[in-house]
Amino acid sequence: MATLETISSIDTSPRHPIRLVANRTGLTVDLIRAWEKRYHVVEPARSDTKRRLYSDYDIERLRLIRIAKQNGRRLVDVAPLTLEALRDVVSEDSRYEVSQDVQAEIYRPSWTSPLESSESADDIDALMFSVQTMDQHRFDQLLQEGLVKQSLPAFLQTVIGPLLAEIGESTRLGKMRIAHEHMATAHLRTFIGALRFRETYTGNEPKIVITTPTGQLHELGALMVAALVSVDGWLPVYLGPNTPADEIAACAMQSGARAVSLSLTYPADDPRIPTELTRLRSQLESRIPVFVGGSAASHHHELINRLGLLSPKSLDALRHSLNMLRDNRFQGIA
Amino acid sequence: MATLETISSIDTSPRHPIRLVANRTGLTVDLIRAWEKRYHVVEPARSDTKRRLYSDYDIERLRLIRIAKQNGRRLVDVAPLTLEALRDVVSEDSRYEVSQDVQAEIYRPSWTSPLESSESADDIDALMFSVQTMDQHRFDQLLQEGLVKQSLPAFLQTVIGPLLAEIGESTRLGKMRIAHEHMATAHLRTFIGALRFRETYTGNEPKIVITTPTGQLHELGALMVAALVSVDGWLPVYLGPNTPADEIAACAMQSGARAVSLSLTYPADDPRIPTELTRLRSQLESRIPVFVGGSAASHHHELINRLGLLSPKSLDALRHSLNMLRDNRFQGIA
DNA sequence: TTTATCTGGACAAAACTAGGACAAACTTGC
DNA sequence: GCAAGTTTGTCCTAGTTTTGTCCAGATAAA
Numbered sequence: 001m002a003t004l005e006t007i008s009s010i011d012t013s014p015r016h017p018i019r020l021v022a023n024r025t026g027l028t029v030d031l032i033r034a035w036e037k038r039y040h041v042v043e044p045a046r047s048d049t050k051r052r053l054y055s056d057y058d059i060e061r062l063r064l065i066r067i068a069k070q071n072g073r074r075l076v077d078v079a080p081l082t083l084e085a086l087r088d089v090v091s092e093d094s095r096y097e098v099s100q101d102v103q104a105e106i107y108r109p110s111w112t113s114p115l116e117s118s119e120s121a122d123d124i125d126a127l128m129f130s131v132q133t134m135d136q137h138r139f140d141q142l143l144q145e146g147l148v149k150q151s152l153p154a155f156l157q158t159v160i161g162p163l164l165a166e167i168g169e170s171t172r173l174g175k176m177r178i179a180h181e182h183m184a185t186a187h188l189r190t191f192i193g194a195l196r197f198r199e200t201y202t203g204n205e206p207k208i209v210i211t212t213p214t215g216q217l218h219e220l221g222a223l224m225v226a227a228l229v230s231v232d233g234w235l236p237v238y239l240g241p242n243t244p245a246d247e248i249a250a251c252a253m254q255s256g257a258r259a260v261s262l263s264l265t266y267p268a269d270d271p272r273i274p275t276e277l278t279r280l281r282s283q284l285e286s287r288i289p290v291f292v293g294g295s296a297a298s299h300h301h302e303l304i305n306r307l308g309l310l311s312p313k314s315l316d317a318l319r320h321s322l323n324m325l326r327d328n329r330f331q332g333i334a
Numbered sequence: 335m336a337t338l339e340t341i342s343s344i345d346t347s348p349r350h351p352i353r354l355v356a357n358r359t360g361l362t363v364d365l366i367r368a369w370e371k372r373y374h375v376v377e378p379a380r381s382d383t384k385r386r387l388y389s390d391y392d393i394e395r396l397r398l399i400r401i402a403k404q405n406g407r408r409l410v411d412v413a414p415l416t417l418e419a420l421r422d423v424v425s426e427d428s429r430y431e432v433s434q435d436v437q438a439e440i441y442r443p444s445w446t447s448p449l450e451s452s453e454s455a456d457d458i459d460a461l462m463f464s465v466q467t468m469d470q471h472r473f474d475q476l477l478q479e480g481l482v483k484q485s486l487p488a489f490l491q492t493v494i495g496p497l498l499a500e501i502g503e504s505t506r507l508g509k510m511r512i513a514h515e516h517m518a519t520a521h522l523r524t525f526i527g528a529l530r531f532r533e534t535y536t537g538n539e540p541k542i543v544i545t546t547p548t549g550q551l552h553e554l555g556a557l558m559v560a561a562l563v564s565v566d567g568w569l570p571v572y573l574g575p576n577t578p579a580d581e582i583a584a585c586a587m588q589s590g591a592r593a594v595s596l597s598l599t600y601p602a603d604d605p606r607i608p609t610e611l612t613r614l615r616s617q618l619e620s621r622i623p624v625f626v627g628g629s630a631a632s633h634h635h636e637l638i639n640r641l642g643l644l645s646p647k648s649l650d651a652l653r654h655s656l657n658m659l660r661d662n663r664f665q666g667i668a
Numbered sequence: 669t670t671t672a673t674c675t676g677g678a679c680a681a682a683a684c685t686a687g688g689a690c691a692a693a694c695t696t697g698c
Numbered sequence: 699g700c701a702a703g704t705t706t707g708t709c710c711t712a713g714t715t716t717t718g719t720c721c722a723g724a725t726a727a728a
Contacts, residue, residue: 018684020406020427030708033685038706049715050685051408074694075706134571134589137535179573179585182545186553186574190527193520201471211516217551219520237468239513240520251513255468352673363673364719371676372717383726384674409717674725683716688709695704 010060010083014045014053021054025062026148032062039079041065057083064090067151091231094151120158127163131184132176139184143191152195152231156224157315160192164220188220195227201235206326207257211239211248212294213277215270221263221294228315229261232323245276249283259325260284261291261318268296274303281307289325291318348379348387355388359396366396373413375399391417398424425531454492461497465518466510473518477525486529486565490558491649494526498554522554529561535569540660541591545573545582546628547611549604555597555628562649563595563656579610583617593659594618595625595652602630608637615641623659625652 022029035041042061044052064086068078071093078086123146130138146159167184170176210226212219219241226236237255239248252260260280264273277300281290290309297304297311304311312318356363367386369375376395378386398420402412405427412420457480464472480493501518504510544560546553553575560570571589573582586594594614598607611634615624624643631638631645638645646652 015411017406017408017411023406023427028708029684031706034707037687051715052684069706134585136569136571140531177581177584178578179581179588182573182577182581183571183585186527186572189574190524193524194528197474197524203471235470237470237517238520239516240523243516244512247511247513247516250511251468251517254513362719365717367674368718381726385726386673403717670728672725672727675723677721679718679720681716681718683714685714686712688711690709691707693704693706695702697702698700 011056014055014058016054016056016059018044018052018054021059021062024059024148025066026145027062027066035062035065035075035079039075041075041079061086063148067149068093070150090151094153120162123159124163124166127159128166128170131167131180134180134183136183136187139187140191143187152198153228153315153319156228160188160224161315164188185220189223192220192223192227196230196236196238199230205233205235206259207235207237207255208259208261208322209237209239209248209252209255209257210261210263211243212241212263212265213248213273213280214242214244215267215272215276216264217241218265219263221265222261225261225263225293225315225318228319229322232319233326234322245279246283248280252284252288257288259289259291259322261293263294264292264296264300265294266296268299273300277303277307277309281309289321291321293318345390348389348392350388350390350393352378352386352388355393355396358393359400361396361400369399369409369413373409375409375413395420402427425533454496457493458497458500461493462500462504465501465514468514468517470517470521473521474525477522481529487562487649487653490562494522494558495649498522519554523557526554526557526561530564530570530572533564539567539569540593541569541571541589542593542595542656543571543573543582543586543589543591544595544597545577546575546597546599547582547607547614548576548578549601549606549610550598551575552599553597555599556595559595559597559627559649559652562653566653566657567660568656579613580617582614586618586622591622593623593625593656595627597628598626598630598634599628600630602633607634611637611641611643615643623655625655627652 018029018032021027021032025032032042036043042054042058044054044058047053061083064083065075065078067090068086069075071090073089073093078089081089123142127139127142127146130136130142143159147155149155150158167176167181171178171181208229210222210229212222222241223238226238230236237251237257239251243251248260248262251257262277262280277290277292284290290307292300292304292309292311293315301311310321312321352363352366355361355366359366366376370377376388376392378388378392381387395417398417399409399412401424402420403409405424407423407427412423415423457476461473461476461480464470464476477493481489483489484492501510501515505512505515542563544556544563546556556575557572560572564570571585571591573585577585582594582596585591596611596614611624611626618624624641626634626638626643626645627649635645644655646655
């Protein structure tokens with residue numbers, strides 16, 4: 001029954017030395033060996049001179065085990081799991097790891113920045129510094145490292161979200177030049193855009209149209225949603241920013257999408273928003289839910305309710321609703 | 335069209351003494367010899383008196399092997415790889431990328447000649463079709479395949495450029511929905527944005543600020559330039575679209591850029607363009623050339639000449655000028 | 669003549685391996 | 699709540715492999 005294995009087509013040929021594995025996973029060389037000694041977490045092949053040689057498969061397992069550990073799992077429990085089982089464990093944890101602190105959270109712009117663990121705060125400081133010094137290389141490096149340290153959803157919520165908020169704030173207060181903001185935004189656009197291609201698609205994922213309505217030029221929130229939902233087995237049909245309602249509806253129709261997600265950030269009170277949202281809702285089959293998020297969504301609370309649109313409180317809530325919808329257990333918003 | 339060929343190829347003629355190779359790669363002379371002795375990392379040609387003579391190709395390989403080593407690779411593993419394979423390895427490592435596609439069979443050196451125009455036309459048709467059917471997967475696949483078939487500069491000029499033009503035209507004529515255009519643009523934004531990370535950086539590349547001025551919201555042209563110049567050993571400081579002149583100047587200053595490149599597309603006759611260009615030129619040190627390209631550049635011919643800006647006729651001409659500038663042989667536009 | 673490069677070999681630093689020790693953090697049992 | 703046990707990250711030693719540097723004597727170039 002090799003079919004199941006084939007789905008995760010990760011290379012199992014042994015070729016990477018231990019140092020490279022340490023670099024990629026963020027673990028120390030000592031630790032990788034210790035794990036092998038104690039729990040046979042990975043049993044790498046050996047070169048003719050007994051050097052360990054790891055495969056891509058091994059690396060991915062180690063990376064996931066690291067994340068699982070960070071989420072509080074014990075090594076004994078996760079060590080024997082296959083890659084697929086590990087993915088499940090990590091993906092499940094990622095739904096709770098962030099939301100724990102959400103209760104302690106008072107009003108924050110809708111899906112921007114929930115958790116602020118000290119470690120993430122350090123990461124964000126480092127990122128901000130690299131922006132201010134225009135050190136693009138460091139910026140990318142930090143983003144990659146951050147992604148290694150946690151699961152994608154957690155990373156988006158603890159690092160990218162707060163980072164965006166802080167960049168916006170700093171620029172508004174004049175602590176940072178517009179040029180810095182532009183550079184960071186352009187980089188993040190590329191980085192987040194590439195995230196969803198990390199996932200593997202089978203071709204029968206339900207589709208979701210993701211965009212921002214006319215007048216809303218900031219696309220990073222929408223792009224984050226695209227990356228996020230691809231983790232949960234959706235295929236995002238991403239349209240970029242500033243899409244007219246008619247087009248959104250037509251696209252949803254043509255692609256056979258099961259849902260639509262819009263992001264509202266700036267300007268918060270654009271007069272076109274009510275028109276566009278109304279238009280969209282009326283042109284779209286009623287069985288297709290429309291999610292509205294972003295920091296400016298709260299400005300249109302009334303309207304959203306009246307039209308029967310859905311406005312999840314957080315990225316987590318959105319994921320939850322979409323999971324329900326995907327599994328045909330959707331009743332309305334959580 | 336052989337012009338493109340000449341610029342993008344890597345010279346394999348042996349001519350550089352070992353000292354120069356050491357300087358360019360950052361390796362010591364002894365080390366280069368030791369590598370040759372032990373692993374035949376490079377087997378340079380010899381002069382009639384047995385002096386080693388290295389080609390540009392050799393130098394590039396050594397440079398990449400040095401980086402691969404830094405990433406934790408063992409010399410035994412990387413020594414026998416071709417330049418292309420090395421590029422893949424290095425770019426994979428530096429991005430911690432999980433390689434999804436195993437198409438390593440079809441090696442093509444990056445200086446392969448561009449495709450016959452008929453073949454590119456077929457590619458573009460296929461791409462257009464995938465856009466119209468909203469088949470994102472196929473779209474990405476075709477882009478990826480197109481890139482394998484030719485060098486990056488050739489790909490940008492024979493596929494991406496014409497594709498953008500055709501998408502714009504089709505939308506304008508109503509043959510295609512705005513939603514289709516949006517989807518394609520969003521995808522291309524991610525795709526082209528990621529291209530420049532295929533290149534590897536040593537940290538001493540000259541920098542070039544790339545953006546579009548205030549009012550110019552289309553960024554794909556600028557992004558293509560960023561990907562293009564990174565091939566030739568420049569480090570693009572990419573600021574995204576719509577950057578005020580003051581900010582461009584400040585950014586060039588802070589980053590110590592050697593050049594600035596602007597892209598003008600739409601609207602072609604925006605009244606802010608003259609103001610912005612004038613402002614930029616006056617705030618920027620005169621030793622920093624400003625290149626202006628894009629389909630709308632010709633509308634401002636007068637102005638560009640008056641301000642002493644440079645407007646290369648093609649992407650090739652831009653590359654040529656930048657190569658000159660990089661090697662301190664710059665006299666003006668070709 | 670002086671400087672740069674060549675070959676071949678020697679040597680030392682760095683990295684890896686195996687096995688074990690140790691302390692901090694966490695569990696379990698009382 | 700405390701003591702005893704377990705888990706886990708880090709460090710140490712000693713032996714091996716890999717890798718970087720240096721040297722000596724010879725030859726070529728400046």
